[in-house]
Amino acid sequence: MADHLLEVCDLSVEFHTAAGTVKAVQNVNWHLDRGETLAILGESGSGKSVSASAVMNLIDMPPGKITSGRILLNGQDMLKMTAEERRRINGAKIAMIFQDPLAHLNPVYSVGWQIAEAVVTHGGPKDKAKARALDLLRRVGIPEPELAMGKYPHQFSGGQRQRLMIAMALACKPDILIADEPTTALDVTVQAQVLALLEELQAETGMGLLLITHDLGVVAEIADRVVVMNGGCIVETGNAAEVYRNPAHPYTRKLIDAAPGKGAMPEERDRSGAPLLEAVKLQKHYGAFHALKGVDLTIMPGETVAVVGESGSGKSTLARAILRLDDPDSGSILYRGQDLMTMHPRELFGLRRDLQMVFQDPTQSLNPRMTVFQLIAEAWVIHPDILPKREWKARVAELLEKVGMKPEHARRYPHQFSGGQRQRIAIARALAMQPKLIVCDEAVSALDVSIQAQVIKLLDGLRREFGLSYLFIAHDLPVVRDFADRVIVMKSGQIVEEGPVRQIFDNPVQPYTQALLAASLDPDPEVQAARRIAREELQQRIPA
Amino acid sequence: MKTFIGKRALASAISLVGLVILVFFLSRLTGDPTNLYLPLDASLEAREQFRELHGFNDPLIVQFARYVGDLLRGDFGQSIRQARPAMEVVLEAFTWTLWLAFITMTLVTVAAIIIGSLAAFKVGGIFDRIATFFSLVGASAPDFWLAIVAIVIFAVNLHWLPTSGTGTALHWVLPVAVLFIRPFGLILQVVRGSMITVLSSAYVKTARAKGVRTRPIIFVHGLRNAMLPVITVIGDQAAAILNGAVVIETIFGFPGIGKLMIDSILLRDFSVVLAAIMVSALAIFIMNLLIDLAYAALDPRIRY
Numbered sequence A: 001m002a003d004h005l006l007e008v009c010d011l012s013v014e015f016h017t018a019a020g021t022v023k024a025v026q027n028v029n030w031h032l033d034r035g036e037t038l039a040i041l042g043e044s045g046s047g048k049s050v051s052a053s054a055v056m057n058l059i060d061m062p063p064g065k066i067t068s069g070r071i072l073l074n075g076q077d078m079l080k081m082t083a084e085e086r087r088r089i090n091g092a093k094i095a096m097i098f099q100d101p102l103a104h105l106n107p108v109y110s111v112g113w114q115i116a117e118a119v120v121t122h123g124g125p126k127d128k129a130k131a132r133a134l135d136l137l138r139r140v141g142i143p144e145p146e147l148a149m150g151k152y153p154h155q156f157s158g159g160q161r162q163r164l165m166i167a168m169a170l171a172c173k174p175d176i177l178i179a180d181e182p183t184t185a186l187d188v189t190v191q192a193q194v195l196a197l198l199e200e201l202q203a204e205t206g207m208g209l210l211l212i213t214h215d216l217g218v219v220a221e222i223a224d225r226v227v228v229m230n231g232g233c234i235v236e237t238g239n240a241a242e243v244y245r246n247p248a249h250p251y252t253r254k255l256i257d258a259a260p261g262k263g264a265m266p267e268e269r270d271r272s273g274a275p276l277l278e279a280v281k282l283q284k285h286y287g288a289f290h291a292l293k294g295v296d297l298t299i300m301p302g303e304t305v306a307v308v309g310e311s312g313s314g315k316s317t318l319a320r321a322i323l324r325l326d327d328p329d330s331g332s333i334l335y336r337g338q339d340l341m342t343m344h345p346r347e348l349f350g351l352r353r354d355l356q357m358v359f360q361d362p363t364q365s366l367n368p369r370m371t372v373f374q375l376i377a378e379a380w381v382i383h384p385d386i387l388p389k390r391e392w393k394a395r396v397a398e399l400l401e402k403v404g405m406k407p408e409h410a411r412r413y414p415h416q417f418s419g420g421q422r423q424r425i426a427i428a429r430a431l432a433m434q435p436k437l438i439v440c441d442e443a444v445s446a447l448d449v450s451i452q453a454q455v456i457k458l459l460d461g462l463r464r465e466f467g468l469s470y471l472f473i474a475h476d477l478p479v480v481r482d483f484a485d486r487v488i489v490m491k492s493g494q495i496v497e498e499g500p501v502r503q504i505f506d507n508p509v510q511p512y513t514q515a516l517l518a519a520s521l522d523p524d525p526e527v528q529a530a531r532r533i534a535r536e537e538l539q540q541r542i543p544a
Numbered sequence B: 001m002k003t004f005i006g007k008r009a010l011a012s013a014i015s016l017v018g019l020v021i022l023v024f025f026l027s028r029l030t031g032d033p034t035n036l037y038l039p040l041d042a043s044l045e046a047r048e049q050f051r052e053l054h055g056f057n058d059p060l061i062v063q064f065a066r067y068v069g070d071l072l073r074g075d076f077g078q079s080i081r082q083a084r085p086a087m088e089v090v091l092e093a094f095t096w097t098l099w100l101a102f103i104t105m106t107l108v109t110v111a112a113i114i115i116g117s118l119a120a121f122k123v124g125g126i127f128d129r130i131a132t133f134f135s136l137v138g139a140s141a142p143d144f145w146l147a148i149v150a151i152v153i154f155a156v157n158l159h160w161l162p163t164s165g166t167g168t169a170l171h172w173v174l175p176v177a178v179l180f181i182r183p184f185g186l187i188l189q190v191v192r193g194s195m196i197t198v199l200s201s202a203y204v205k206t207a208r209a210k211g212v213r214t215r216p217i218i219f220v221h222g223l224r225n226a227m228l229p230v231i232t233v234i235g236d237q238a239a240a241i242l243n244g245a246v247v248i249e250t251i252f253g254f255p256g257i258g259k260l261m262i263d264s265i266l267l268r269d270f271s272v273v274l275a276a277i278m279v280s281a282l283a284i285f286i287m288n289l290l291i292d293l294a295y296a297a298l299d300p301r302i303r304y
Helices: A050-055 A083-089 A111-121 A126-139 A158-169 A188-205 A216-222 A240-245 A250-258 A315-322 A345-354 A372-382 A389-402 A407-411 A419-432 A449-466 A477-483 A501-506 A511-519 A525-541 B002-029 B044-054 B060-072 B086-121 B126-140 B143-157 B170-199 B202-210 B214-242 B246-251 B257-266 B270-298
Strands: A006-017 A020-032 A037-041 A064-073 A094-097 A176-180 A208-213 A225-230 A233-239 A277-286 A289-299 A304-308 A330-335 A355-358 A437-441 A469-474 A486-491 A494-500
Touching: A006 A050, A020 A037, A020 A050, A020 A064, A020 A225, A020 A233, A037 A216, A050 A064, A050 A176, A094 A158, A094 B202, A111 A126, A111 A158, A111 B202, A126 A158, A158 A188, A158 B202, A176 A188, A188 A216, A188 A511, A208 A216, A216 A240, A216 A525, A225 A240, A225 A250, A233 A240, A233 A250, A240 A525, A250 A449, A277 A315, A289 A304, A289 A315, A289 A494, A304 A315, A304 A477, A315 A437, A315 A469, A345 A355, A355 A419, A372 A389, A372 A407, A372 A419, A389 A407, A389 A419, A419 A449, A449 A469, A449 A477, A469 A477, A477 A501, A486 A501, A486 A511, A494 A501, A494 A511, A511 A525, B002 B060, B002 B270, B086 B126, B086 B170, B086 B214, B086 B257, B086 B270, B126 B170, B143 B170, B143 B246, B170 B214, B170 B246, B202 B214, B214 B270, B246 B257, B257 B270
Parallel strands: A037 A208, A037 A225, A094 A176, A176 A208, A304 A469, A304 A486, A355 A437, A437 A469
Antiparallel strands: A006 A020, A006 A064, A225 A233, A277 A289, A277 A330, A486 A494
16 A cells, blocks of 8 residues: 555545435545645535545544545544544644634633743753744734734734644644635735745645645646535546546536636726716724725616725725614715715615615524514515505515525525525525615625625526626635726725726736735636746835 | 722712612601500500600601711611611621631632532543532522421431531531522532633633643633633622521521611611611622722723
8 A cells, every 4th residue: 555644545524414414425536745735625515625624633523423535644544543642633733723713723822921821832942942932923924923922813924823723833843734715804915925834834844735625726726626515425536727627527527617816807887877876985984994085986876886905994884874764973975866874864764775786695694583474574664655564475485486496485594505595595585675775795705606606696697687786705716807897996995996897807007916816816726836936026026 | 900999989879878768768668666565554655755856756757857967867766676776786787797607608609610510621521410409409499497497417317417506517518508508509500600711712722732640721711711600600699698508597597687677677777677688788899899890800891
């Protein structure tokens, strides 16, 4: 047997829950060699994280149970080891970083302590552990590392926190680093930096890197080989570029086809005539933080305007300000010429039905104690003139069919649906008001790629059918490219660049927009390689 | 931090003034205590003299003004019953209660944290089930009944411990044991619940991925995060004892502030009632301040 660094053979894991047994992964095989980057690609529920959790002994048993297989580290079966032997491997030989670094760092201990703990746990002397922690902070690029040692996780930005996690994982110079969706919660530019850091560190240490991701772009950027998972089984495995070019399995092909950013961009629209909504010089402060610094925005009837920018750029504040969910400090919002800011509250109440919102996380935006019928029909309880009560049932059924669901779903509760279905319910709820404008605040960001493509298609169809306008807040550029007519690029509460989608994507003028586009990941490894070169050139031109 | 303490002190001082005014007038509504102190056959002159001596003949507002004037000079008035300064009487009793609360709550806290944490580590395990059973029994048993049963068993039948009073260390055993049971059950449940949440958190997963041993996972990574809700309940329970564990102190003849307050109210010993209320109000203020400071000490995200 050829000895791989880490080899998972014939692994099957089940979870015994009240609802029955779930086969999380079935007869999974993969291996990882020194200096290699292997990506496990899959959508939510595909079981892509399960084998890594099994490697780290992080599966709670019960309810979990490993029903077959071996996990060989340098040829030794880890599943036959004692708990104490497994513990000594964790952190020392195999380390792991996770998706949400804020939740995964202990909030009440300083980061210096937490990094040093990894060293001390595996027998390192205390004084040297501190020096090592300081070294690592410097290596992963945390500014003012001496000061940072005594700081707490909440005092860092999202990207810095992931760097801290990486520093902690590398504390004992592990042979293998497992990264579970390490950049999913990060902005594109930060994502590119963190991936670059991982690559650098891998080249330095020669460790094997196992990357778990749902993002074809991340695979294209960093992986040597890829394992594609669906429904707990591996459907395809091979060289990353090869798999992208010649996907052997229909599921892989479907995933690649669903990746956004490949369609034809819409033609420029005629923007003459009266705008549907016009925001003028919107200002908003949160305490000392200046969130909106005089933002102007025009949306025409039937138009989709996308607002893109990194976290903290003010794009969500803008969305909330336009609907007066969070009143701006100054400026005006003209809806068909009437100023929402100076309007009588009763008039505003009447207008609210024209302006609806779909939020990012449907799990939170749908009341868990209301049935789908109640959620949708509530619109007509609030605005009784829309629809007489005897027609409610028929209309709910109609709306559900419109968003691709079934009329009998009306009796169920939100938790009985998947994430994509819940977002459809949220869209049906917005449609119940017969709105003119729907503000989508990261409405597809939390969804799997294939579901994302379906929801975008749905929104597009509804736009044609009802002549809707969208204000589409997003950080994901390829989605915007496929869906929007116009793009507004925001940075630090200001609009940096604005124009038709073709102009922004094909000829961006501002360096910030260029940087944003260069950092965004393409699912094609070849395109990605070209972009990487462009990005490096750009970095040399504009330092930070 | 200093401004925070200052603001809190000011807010507490204002409510204390309101409390003093309220208690002063309400207690006067219960009537004149003269007849409670003088023998049934005391002469009218004697009664009149008693009233004059204690100032009960003056209009209420004059009595109040005099009381406030005395307060400002640091004079809390005289105990009619014990014929010595009211504050002296109160502080003596309060010292007893303070010890009682301190010993009880220290034992409760240590026991509840250790047992609750271990129960949370293996939810549904045999240890968890036993701990949960006893804590629920403890939290729901009426303390006066427990006190009496304990006296019957350990003092009357077995003669191991004294029935009541103070004097030796053995006198403390029954009051502390009976006071222990209820807060122990309650705090154990809070520790367990809080710990279960914390132990399933993402940062505990990170600690496991780092290879941290089980004990530091529970008591270093888990406990400090789990302590915030626990501290609130500990403070609440300690305040309840400080406020006077009236029933327990009465049953065990324990000379604490609860017993003093009941006796003083029954005999309309107004100055003592007022002084006792001020002392326990101050104690609860300090208690709450300590809880707030403990919050900030435990969690770096909380800063005042």
